[in-house]
Amino acid sequence: MSGAADPTGPDPALGEALERAKAQCPQARTVELFAISLNGVAHGKRVPLSAIEQIAREGIGAVKFQMSLAGLDIFGADVGESGIAMEIGDPDGLFVPLAHTLAPLPHAATPVLSLQGTIADPATGRLSPYDPRAVLMRVLGEAERRALAPVVAMEIEFYLIDPAAPTPARDPRTGAPAAARQMMDLDTLHAFEPVLEEIAAAARALGVEPQTTLAEFGAGQFEINLPHVADAALACDQLVALKRAVRLGARRHGLDATFMAKPFSGWSGSGLHMHASLADEAGRNVLDEPGEPVGERLGHAVAGLADVCAASFLMFAPHLNSYRRFRPGSYAPQVCNWGLDNRGAALRVPARTGPAARLEHRIAGADANPYLVAAAVIAGILHGLTQRLQPAEPSLAEAGAGPPFPRTWIEALAAFEDAAFVKAAFGVPFAHVFAAIKRQEIAALGARVTDVEHALYLRKV
Numbered sequence: 306m307s308g309a310a311d312p313t314g315p316d317p318a319l320g321e322a323l324e325r326a327k328a329q330c331p332q333a334r335t336v337e338l339f340a341i342s343l344n345g346v347a348h349g350k351r352v353p354l355s356a357i358e359q360i361a362r363e364g365i366g367a368v369k370f371q372m373s374l375a376g377l378d379i380f381g382a383d384v385g386e387s388g389i390a391m392e393i394g395d396p397d398g399l400f401v402p403l404a405h406t407l408a409p410l411p412h413a414a415t416p417v418l419s420l421q422g423t424i425a426d427p428a429t430g431r432l433s434p435y436d437p438r439a440v441l442m443r444v445l446g447e448a449e450r451r452a453l454a455p456v457v458a459m460e461i462e463f464y465l466i467d468p469a470a471p472t473p474a475r476d477p478r479t480g481a482p483a484a485a486r487q488m489m490d491l492d493t494l495h496a497f498e499p500v501l502e503e504i505a506a507a508a509r510a511l512g513v514e515p516q517t518t519l520a521e522f523g524a525g526q527f528e529i530n531l532p533h534v535a536d537a538a539l540a541c542d543q544l545v546a547l548k549r550a551v552r553l554g555a556r557r558h559g560l561d562a563t564f565m566a567k568p569f570s571g572w573s574g575s576g577l578h579m580h581a582s583l584a585d586e587a588g589r590n591v592l593d594e595p596g597e598p599v600g601e602r603l604g605h606a607v608a609g610l611a612d613v614c615a616a617s618f619l620m621f622a623p624h625l626n627s628y629r630r631f632r633p634g635s636y637a638p639q640v641c642n643w644g645l646d647n648r649g650a651a652l653r654v655p656a657r658t659g660p661a662a663r664l665e666h667r668i669a670g671a672d673a674n675p676y677l678v679a680a681a682v683i684a685g686i687l688h689g690l691t692q693r694l695q696p697a698e699p700s701l702a703e704a705g706a707g708p709p710f711p712r713t714w715i716e717a718l719a720a721f722e723d724a725a726f727v728k729a730a731f732g733v734p735f736a737h738v739f740a741a742i743k744r745q746e747i748a749a750l751g752a753r754v755t756d757v758e759h760a761l762y763l764r765k766v
Contacts, residue, residue, distance in 0.1 A: 314363075314364050315361065315362055315363065315364060316360060316361050316364065316365075316402070316404065318404040319357070319360060319361040319402055319404040320361035320362070321404075322404040322405065322407040323357055323407060325407075326407050326418050327354075329408070329409050330409035330416050330417075330418060332416040333354065333409065333416040333417055333418050334353065334354055334416075335351045335352065335354060335418070336351065336352055336353075336354055336356070336357050336407075336417065336419070337349060337350075337351050337410055337413075337417050337418065337419045337420070338350060338351070338352060338368060338370075338400060338402075338420050338421075338422060339419075339420075339421055339422070340370060340374060340375070340400070340421070340423055340424055341375075341421070341437055341438065341674065341676065342374060342375050342376070342377050342437070343375055343376060343435065343437050343674060343677070343735075343738065343739050343742060344377070344378070344379050344623065344674065345623075345672070345673065345674035345675070345677075346377070346381075347545075347549070348370075348374045348377070349370075351417065352368055354418070356368050357402070357407075357420065360400075360402060365399045365400065365402075365425065365430075366399055366427075368399075368400040369398065369399065369400065370398050370399075370400045370422075370424050371390075371395055371396070371398065372395075372396055372397070372398040372424060372426070372433055373387075373389050373395055374424065375424060375436045375437065375738075376390065376435055376738045376741075376742060377742075378742050378745050378746050378749075380749065382745075383395075384738070384741045384742050384745045385745075386741040386744065387737065387738045387741040387742065388737075388741075389435070389738060396427075397427065398424040398426060398427060398433060399424065399425040399426075399427050399430070400422045400424065401422050401423045401424065401425045402420050402421075402422045403420070403421050403422055403423070403542060405512065405542070406419070406420055406421040406422075406511075406512065406542055406546065407419070407420045408511050408512055409510060411506070411507040411511065411550070411553050411554075412507065412554075412556070412557050419511065419549075421545065421546075423436050423438045423439060424436050434732050434734040434735055435732075435734050435735045435738040435739070437674050437676035437677055437680075438538060438541070438542075438676050440676060440677060440680050440731050440732065440735050441537065441538055441541065441676045441677070441679050441680040441683075442538060443680075443730075443731065443732060444679075444680045444683050444684045444687075444730060444731070445537060445538060445683065447687060447730075448683060448687060451687070451690075452585060452586050453583045453584070453585065453591065453687075454535055454536075454583065454584045454585075455535075455537045455582070455583055455584075455679075455683050455686075456533055456534065456535045456581070456582045456583070456584050456590075456663075457533065457534060457540045457579055457580060457581050457582075457679060457682075457683075458530065458531055458532060458533040458534065458540065458579070458580040459530075459531045459540055459543070459577065459578070459579055459580075459675065460528060460529070460576075460577070460578040460579075460580075461528065461529055461531075461544060461547065461548065461564070461575075461577055461671055462526060462528045462574075462575035462576050462577075462671050463526070463527060463528075463548075463551055463562050463563060463564050463575055463671060464523060464525050464527075464562065464563050464565075464568055464569070464575065465497065465500065465526075465527065465560050465561075465562055466525065466561050466562065466563050466568070467560070467561070468556075468559065468560060468561040471568065471569075473523070473524040473525030473526075473569070473572075474525045474560045476496050477496055477497060477499065477500070477558070478496050482524065483524040483525040484524060485522075485524045485571075485572060487520045487521070487523075487524065488520065488521060488522050489519050489520060490520045491520075493520040494519070494520055497520075497527070499558060500554055500555060500558040500560060501527070501554075503554035503555075503557050503558060504529075504550050504553075504554030504555065505518070505550075505554075506554070507549075507550035507553045507554045507557075508546065508547050508551075508554075510550075511547075511549065511550055512543070512546060513531065513543045513546045513547050513550065514531075514532065515529050515530070515531065515547065516529075516530045516531060516532050517529070517530040518530075521573070521575075522572065522573040522636060523572035523573045523575075524569075524572060526572065526573065526575065529547060529551070531543055531544060531547065533580065535584060535588075537679045537683060538676075538679075540675075540679070541675040541676045541679050544577075544675045548564060563575075564671040564672055565626055565671070565672055566622070566624065566626050566627045566629065566671060566672045566673075567626055567630040568626075570629070573635055573636045574629070574630030574635060574636075574637055574670060574671075575630075575670065575671035575672075576630075576637065576667060576668075576669065576670055576671060577669040577670060577671050577673050578665055578666065578667050578669075579665070579666045579669070579678060579679060579682050580655070580663050580664070580665045580666075581606075581663060581664055581665075581666065581682055581683065581686065582661075582662060582663035582664075583602075583606075583686070590660055592662040592663060592664075593658055593659055593662040594658070594662075595658065596657075598645060598657070598699055599645075599654060599657050599696075600657065600658070600662070602690060603654065603657065603662060604696045605690045605692075605693055605694055605695075605696075606664060606685075606686040606689050606690065607643045607652050607654070607664060607689070607696045608689045608696040608697075609685045609686055609687070609688040609689015609690065609691075609692065609694050610641070610664075610666065610682065610685035610686060610689065611641045611642075611643065611651075611652065611696070611697070611707055611708055612685070612688065612689065612692075612694055612708070613681075613684070613685045613688055613724070613726050614641035614651070614668070614685075614708050614710070615641075615708060615709075615710070615711055615717075615720040615724075616721060616723075616724030616726050616727050617681035617685060617721075617726075618668075618710060618711050618717045618720060618721070619711075619717040619718055619720070619721040619740075619743060620669075620673065620674070620677040620678060620680070620681045620721075620739075621668045621669040621670070621678060621681065622668075622669070622670055622673070622711075622714075622717060623672065623673055623674065623677075624670075624672050624714075624746075625714055625746070625747075625750050626672065627670045627672055627673075627714070628712070628713060628714055630670050631710060631712075636648075636649075637667075638650060638667055638668055638710075639651075639710070640705065640706070640707040640708065640709050640710060641668070641707040641708045641709075641710065642697070642699075642700040642705035642706060642707030643664075643696060643697070643699055643700065643707070644699045644700040644701065644705065645657065645699050647699070647700060647701065647702070648667070649700070649702055650667070650699075650700050650705065651666075651667055651668050651707065652664055652665070652666060652667070653665040653667055654699075664686075666682045668710075680730075680731060681731075684726075684730040684731070688726065714743070714747055715747060718740060718743050718744065718747065721736070721739075721743075722736075722740050
């Protein structure tokens with residue numbers, strides 16, 4: 306698994322990565338450092354190249370990040386209820402670099418390197434328990450104790466949009482509005498080929514190799530798939546890099562990109578789908594076993610995810626807008642059902658046997674934090690294996706039997722806070738901080754008077 310640098314001494318991997326990056330971009334004198342918050346937002350700063358050279362020689366300690374950065378709300382504000390910011394003096398943490406992410410930043414105005422990291426407690430050297438990558442590492446540690454390694458692949462949907470207005474990007478060739486219902490339409494791919502190639506090039510520059518790119522249902526909507534990786538933390542790091550590449554590539558062509566779950570009411574929302582299997586110490590896929598309708602362990606995995614779906618739902622749908630995506634006929638699941646190669650189900654089983662035996666988790670929106678999604682999916686699978694849970698009958702269509710989703714943000718928060726599973730799987734500190742963030746956001750957005758309310762009520766009632 307991709308872990309953090311050793312806080313007690315030199316980091317040879319960072320030193321090697323630094324030499325490679327300097328060879329690629331010899332003019333660089335600064336490094337853009339960032340860490341991902343619980344809301345999935347990158348927060349960071351630029352430091353001299355010498356600071357990273359010092360970390361490589363001596364270990365972490367040369368660069369500080371506030372511990373509270375992980376717990377900022379979506380407005381970028383501290384969350385008093387979390388108790389991790391000014392309530393305790395807003396102390397510094399240590400920036401722990403992820404050496405494999407060090408690369409020249411594509412399309413920067415001046416040569417600069419980019420480096421992702423996590424945040425550690427200076428008193429212990431341990432990763433912060435509410436850093437999202439640390440939450441995932443906690444779950445992966447539990448899998449490792451069972452001699453299991455999750456193998457995952459991520460798929461992300463997004464819209465290319467007009468940078469000046471909340472509308473889909475126009476056809477670059479004609480200037481006409483993008484056509485709706487463009488699923489796997491090759492003409493759409495050809496029209497947007499320059500920007501999609503720019504995105505792929507930026508992703509490769511950041512160390513990610515996109516696999517499949519396709520036009521999705523919505524106007525100006527696309528999907529990019531990443532390869533299967535036997536390291537769930539690395540897979541999430543790659544998705545973070547891909548999302549940066551999408552925005553960098555789009556802006557290079559005068560466009561922008563959005564990962565909102567439901568940016569346009571008339572078109573399908575954007576999802577984050579995760580394929581998952583489990584390998585044993587010999588590298589064998591333990592979900593590859595005979596059975597009807599699926600093998601025993603694959604059935605346990607599906608049942609486990611359904612059992613804790615409501616408890617984890619806030620991690621799959623973390624924002625107010627997230628809940629607009631779950632509508633009948635919207636290509637988003639409606640209940641936590643499962644099916645054999647059924648894209649209408651929340652949990653799809655594309656292959657029951659063979660090396661590719663796996664499940665596909667289709668609940669999360671593109672707005673979700675990939676580390677938290679991966680943590681929740683893997684923890685749900687382990688829960689099903691431990692409890693030897695049995696799945697319901699597979700669904701043949703979008704509608705089907707299964708535990709209902711929380712229908713509102715408030716319901717999801719209540720289910721998250723009430724679940725013993727959440728605290729046991731992800732840790733009490735994370736559960737407390739994440740709930741506090743969402744409670745503050747719910748209160749802030751609930752108090753806002755919107756333009757829709759003005760249009761409806763201002764001069765009518």
